[in-house]
Amino acid sequence: MTRRWLISVGLAAAALLTSTATLATTAQPSAADPALEARVMVVAEELRCLVCQNETIAASHADLAVDLRKQIRTKLSEGQSERQILDFMVERYGDFVLYRPRLSATTVLLWVGPFALLLVAGVVMARTIRARKKQIPAALSDAESARARQLLAKTHSDS
Amino acid sequence: MKRYLLPLAVFLVMAGFLAVGLNRDPREVPSPLVDKPAPAFNLPRLDAPEQMISTQDLRGQVWLLNVWASWCVACRQEHPLLVDLARAGTVKVYGLNYKDKREDAIGMLRKTGDPYVKSVSDTEGLVGIDYGVYGVPETFVIDKQGVIRYKQIGPITPEALRDTLLPLIKKLEAS
Numbered sequence: 001m002t003r004r005w006l007i008s009v010g011l012a013a014a015a016l017l018t019s020t021a022t023l024a025t026t027a028q029p030s031a032a033d034p035a036l037e038a039r040v041m042v043v044a045e046e047l048r049c050l051v052c053q054n055e056t057i058a059a060s061h062a063d064l065a066v067d068l069r070k071q072i073r074t075k076l077s078e079g080q081s082e083r084q085i086l087d088f089m090v091e092r093y094g095d096f097v098l099y100r101p102r103l104s105a106t107t108v109l110l111w112v113g114p115f116a117l118l119l120v121a122g123v124v125m126a127r128t129i130r131a132r133k134k135q136i137p138a139a140l141s142d143a144e145s146a147r148a149r150q151l152l153a154k155t156h157s158d159s
Numbered sequence: 160m161k162r163y164l165l166p167l168a169v170f171l172v173m174a175g176f177l178a179v180g181l182n183r184d185p186r187e188v189p190s191p192l193v194d195k196p197a198p199a200f201n202l203p204r205l206d207a208p209e210q211m212i213s214t215q216d217l218r219g220q221v222w223l224l225n226v227w228a229s230w231c232v233a234c235r236q237e238h239p240l241l242v243d244l245a246r247a248g249t250v251k252v253y254g255l256n257y258k259d260k261r262e263d264a265i266g267m268l269r270k271t272g273d274p275y276v277k278s279v280s281d282t283e284g285l286v287g288i289d290y291g292v293y294g295v296p297e298t299f300v301i302d303k304q305g306v307i308r309y310k311q312i313g314p315i316t317p318e319a320l321r322d323t324l325l326p327l328i329k330k331l332e333a334s
Contacts, residue, residue: 050188050293050294051293051294053185063258063284064284064293067283067288068288071288090191091191091192092192092288092289092290092291093188093191093291093293094188094189094190094191094291096188
């Protein structure tokens with residue numbers, strides 16, 4: 001218990017130290033403006049953290065994600081739009097940084113591919129079904145249906 | 160027999176894609192900055208913080224920008240290679256000391272050798288962001304016109320140096 005307490009005191013002290021350190025560079029500390037912080041998170045949710053690639057910058061604790069959130073915060077408080085900030089990130093880290101990559105010559109396969117595949121699969125399925133329909137034999141002859149009825153009646157009485 | 164041809168073809172194509180995918184390192188994200196002008200910086204020298212070095216000062220030569228830090232374990236792996244490179248005088252290597260403490264950085268260079276013509280301090284990591292740095296070490300090859308021609312992600316290996324970096328540097332020097 002005491003150890004945990006010590007750790008949390010240590011963390012609090014560290015947080016205090018870093019927050020006073022960042023005061024100098026960012027316009028406002030993160031907690032001071034909840035509205036701004038919410039907007040930072042909206043933008044950060046769109047961005048992939050390149051250090052831990054399956055996390056957003058909003059969720060990641062990596063150093064780089066912290067720095068990039070700081071960048072987003074600064075840029076938003078400078079009045080930049082979400083679009084401008086995303087452009088800034090793409091210029092530096094490439095399309096991969098976006099969780100929803102933009103439609104471009106290199107990403108067109110990514111966006112259209114699944115639908116094209118679905119279309120191909122649909123066509124193949126339709127053709128197969130049509131071909132199978134043709135294979136269905138003509139209706140039974142009188143003798144055959146009589147026999148079928150007989151067999152059905154027999155299985156019914158058996159059960 | 161013929162009805163198996165299409166599934167077989169589909170399987171082979173998929174296997175091909177997967178084989179290529181498996182052999183690629185997902186941590187290596189191609190940089191959009193290759194073949195673009197190197198982002199400008201004006202940063203204090205590590206050894207003499209009152210003096211600044213800017214990208215403008217480095218024009219007209221082929222140079223490497225090696226992003227490093229004393230806290231970076233993988234940097235130690237490539238460090239001897241850089242020292243050798245500097246000793247041979249093949250190419251000028253400039254260091255971007257990324258998010259590091261000055262004393263630690265200088266201490267490390269004193270201990271393991273200093274391969275850099277000069278190192279500059281990017282204490283806040285802002286220049287690192289401009290260069291799209293996401294994992295240290297990274298190395299950029301920059302040509303005489305100040306254009307980034309190649310980015311090495313992760314430590315420089317002897318193979319990468321021999322097969323990619325040195326031939327490229329030679330080509331750029333000649334042009």
